[in-house]
Amino acid sequence: MPPKGEAKLEELAVQLVARSNQLAGQLHPVVRATIGDLVRSMNCYYSNLIEGHNTHPRDIDRALNDEYSKDPKRRELQLEARAHIEVQRMIDAGTDPAQETTSEHYVRWVHFEFCRRLPPELLIATSPGGRREIVIPGELRTGDVVVGNHIAPPADSLPRLLKRFEQAYDSKKLSATRRLIAVAAAHHRFVWMHPFFDGNGRVARLVSHATLLRNGVGSSMWSVSRGLAKTVDQYKSTLMAADEPRHGDLDGRGALSTLRLSEFCGYFLETCIDQVNFMESLLQPSELLRRMKLYVDDEISANRLSKGSLQLLREALLSGELERGKAADLTGYQVRRGREILAELIKAGLLVSQGPRVPVRLGFPPGIVERIFPLLFPST
Secondary structure (H helix, E strand, O other), X not given: OOOOOOHHHHHHXXXXXXXXXXXXXXXXXXXXXXXXXXXXXXXXXXXXXXXXXXXXXXXXXXXXXXXXXXXXXXXXXXXXXXXXXXXXXXXXXXXXXXXXXXXXXXXXXXXXXXXOOOOHHHOEEEOOOOOEEEOOOOOOOOOOOEEOOEEOOOHHHHHXXXXXXXXXXXXXXXXXXXXHHHHHHHHHHXXXXXXXXXXXXXXXXXXXXXXXXXXXXXXXXXXXXXXXXXXXXXXXXXHHHOOOEOOOOOOOOOOEOHXXXXXXXXXXXXXXXXXXXXXXXXXXXXXXXXXXHHHHHHHHHOOOOOOOHHHHHHHHHHHOOEOHHHHXXXXXXXXXXXXXXXXXXXXXXXXXXXXXXXXXXXXOOHHHHHHHOOOOOOOO
């Protein structure tokens, strides 16, 4: 853990709190929940991309609808993406374990829930010497692991290291500012320990998400994984640098470099702030309405939507939900025509509901995501 009094890290932690609070108040809670579903897909896309697994956003959406590719490799990646999303959904809903997110129980729970959803083909790791190891969901590794130039600690040291990990980052012992710095520090230390044969990167990022959420700055509205993937070379290089042994007596008291850990913490917190700022700019109601209008105007010109569509979408955005009976008044048409326009939007996936008589809310089908949320996913 970086020492107390590092002004830059403390300033970044305070800034992250301020920026996340501003983001949280921008949209109606119902709309936030809908966008949260989209951001979970984004988070899984970028977190898996860091590991070299590139799953097209449309394939992710199909997996969530139980539509899997006949190609075995694509199907494996779809199952992996769905597993990630389902675990994060539990975290966002608060149905994850109540224990500290840095406890051995919690990290093993994340690994178990993620890996138990994977196909057998993705539960095989290679240990030093080329031996194939079966990844058992939730089980600590029993052998050695080498990742690049990093030789992970021996397997028999993991129980002791995980106990120290929980003690060092126990949120009850830290101030609000120090807890946010600890999220970044714990992220590195977890990856350094590498407690499982495989899946450590995804588990680390899910645990970081859960910890940020519990500290009141994380939400389903933004994802640090996007920022880490966008700067993946820096992410990996600063992680590796923090693996270095300490450089003399002025570089902390532990075995690893405190200076390099502080540099990683700064990078991690700056990346969090950058992603909150990105989503804040993307989700400003006026900007959302502007992009929605451009999209709807194009669809009306192409005779794929009817005039009056934007009024219904605007109401759903600003009020969270749209009562079906209001369709005629909002569009200015007769009741029957208002219902027809509402039905068009539901068929297009732009409005969704849980039943034929309940209010509708905004939907974001894959075909419009790039138009309404530019740069959320890379253009492919």
